[in-house]
Amino acid sequence: MPILSYREAIRTTLIEEMDRDPTVILLGEEIGLYQGTFRMTADLLERYGPRRVIDTPTSEIGFVGAAIGMAMLGLRPVVEMMTWNFSLVAFDQIVNNAAKIRYFSGGQVDIPLIIRGPNGAGVQLSAQHSQSFEALYAHIPGLHVVAPATPAEAKGLLRTAIRGSDPVIFLEHAALYGSKGEVPDGEFAVPFGAADVVRSGRDVTIVAYSRMLGTALEAAAHLAGEGIEAEVINLRTLRPLDRSTIVESVGRTHRAVVVQEQWRPFGAAAEIVATITEGAFDALDAPIERVTGADVPMPYARNLELMALSNAGDIMRAVARTLYREIPTPNGRSSGGQSDA
C-alpha cells in the first residue's frame, strides 16, 4: 500500500473522482490560481479548467448557496471552506437550505454537496481562527458530519461523501495535513457511521476523533507502560454516530473517557457521554470523564494556547480517575484544557 500524507490522500481522491465523474466540480476561495490556501487543490485548475475549478470571491453565502443549487440540479460540487471558521457566514445556507430542502420538498431532490476544509486549532491563530464546529453541525438533521483522523480515512470518507446524495460537512484538521499513513489504492471507501476500534483493551474505553485520536493513542501507549490497557475508538463520523460500537466497548471495559478539542459545554463529548449512559449505564464502574478544550476563546500567546488544548497527560489523568488510581503522567504541568469531572 502506498504511503500518502493526509493532504495527498484528499487531493488524490478529488482527482480520482473528478476523472471518473464529470459532474464533480470544485468551488472556493483561492483554490485555482493560488493553488489552494493549504495547497489541497494545487494544479487542479490547470488540469480541469475554470469551469470545474471555480475561484470564487470572498462570498461564503454566495458560493455555498450556489453549490447547493448546483447539487439540486445534479452536479456534485465540492466546496473548499478556507477554514471552517468562515462557514458561520454561510451557516444559514448550510442549515436552512442544504440540510432541509430534501425534507421540506417531500423528497424531490438530492443534495450531493461536500463542504470541506480545516477545522480546529492551528498554531497561534487566536480566537477567530482556531474553532471546532463539529457539534454545531452534528446537531442538524439532514447533514452528515465527517472528521477523518488518518490519510486512509480521509480518502475513504471523501469518496463516500462524493458518491452520496446528501450534504456532508467534511472536517479536516490542518495539523494533520502533513501526517502520513498507508492508503489503500483504487476504489477504497469508508462507510459513514462505522467507528474504528484502533486499539483493543479491557480496562477503559477512550473515544476520540480527528486530531485527538493521535493524542488518545499517545496516552494509551503510556498507559500500557503502567499496566493499563485502554481501548481506543476512532469515531470517523459524528453524524451518523456509531453508537453501538461505543456502547459495546464500554459494556466490556466499564469505564470511559471521551476526548474532543472543542469547548466542553454542549460539545460532541456531551452527546457521546449521554449515549453511554443510555446504552451502558449498568456496566459503568466510574463516572464518565470528558477531556476537552478550555472554555475560553482561543488565546494568542503560545503558553496560554497550549493550556487551552488537551494533551496526552490530560487523557491519562482522566483515565486514572476512572480507575480511582494515581499514575505518573508525562506532561507534568497543570493543564488548562478541561479534564476535571
Added chain:
Amino acid sequence: MADLQSALSWYRRMVLVRRFEEETERAFRRGKIGGYLHVYSGQEAVAAGFISAMRGDDICFTSYRDHAIALLRGSPPGAVMAELYGKAAGLARGKGGSMHLFDVGRGFYGGYGIVGGHIPLALGAAYALRYQGSDRVCLCFLGDGAMNTGAFHESLNMAGLWGQTGHCPLVLIVENNGYAMGTSVARSSAVTDLASRFTAYAIPSERVDGMDFQTVRLAAERAVADARASGRPTAVEAVTYRFAGHGAADVVQPYRSKEEVEQARRRDPIRLLEGHLRAAGLLDDAAAEAIREEAEQAVLAAVRHSEDSPPPSPEALHADVYGKEA
C-alpha cells in the same frame, strides 16, 4: 410578440390564482391551514407574465409567496391546496406547507422562507444548466426586501462574473410590491430605483409596470431570450402592489393607509388585462362569467380534495431526512 389571443389563457389562470388565494385566506381563518400564509393577490401579472415566457424545461425559484408560481407552472390546484392543508397528497407531501411549495417535475425548485436565501441557489442552478450543456434558463423571483440581504449582493456579484463567460442564464425578477412586511421601500433601500442597483454588478435591468400583464410579458420574453442566448444574467424590476396584508396575521396594517390600498386596487392586474381583452373583442360578459365559474369549481374541488384526503402517515416523520445511502 406576445399576442392577446394567448393572453386569454393567462387571464384564465390569473383568475384562478386570485380565487385560489381568497379561498386560502378563508381556510386559514377557519383553522384549516396553519402556520404562515402569504397570498399573492395583486401581483398576478408578474408571475403570469414571466411564467408565460418560460419554456417547459426552464426552471424557477421563489420565496415563501409561492402559491401562484406553482399554480401558473401547472401544478394541480388540489395538490397545492392539499399542501397548505398539511396532507399527504400535497405538493411536498405535507412536509413543507405554504412557504415550501415544490414541483421539480414542472421545473419549480421551491419556495423558501429565509428572505434572500434562495437567490444563491438559483445562481448555482443556472450555472449547472449551462455546465450540463443545455440552453435552459433559471428564473429567480424575489421581493424588494430580499434586495437588502447579503445573499442578494454576493449572488449578484457572482452572477455578473459567471455571466462574463456565458455561464449564468439567470433571470432575476424583483417583485417590488412596495413593502417588506411593514417596511416600505423608501424606508429600507437607500436607492428607491431598485432596477438601478443591478448596475453595480454589470447586470442589465429594466423597470416595468408589474400590473400590466402584456408589459410584463414583453419584458419577460426579452429577459428570458437574452439569458438563453447569452448565458448572462438579466434583471427586471416589476412594480406591483400587495393587496392583502403581508401574511394572514397582518390584519391591522398600521404602516399603510386604506386609501393607498384602494388606490392600488384601481389598477388591479386582472381587471386591466380583462379590459384589454374586452377591447380587443376577445372576451365578453358570458365568457368572463364562464372563466370565473371555472375557477370557482376548480378551487372548490381543490378544497374538497384537501379536506377529504388523509394527513401524512406517521412513517413520513422520519422519511426524507437523508437519501437512500444513509
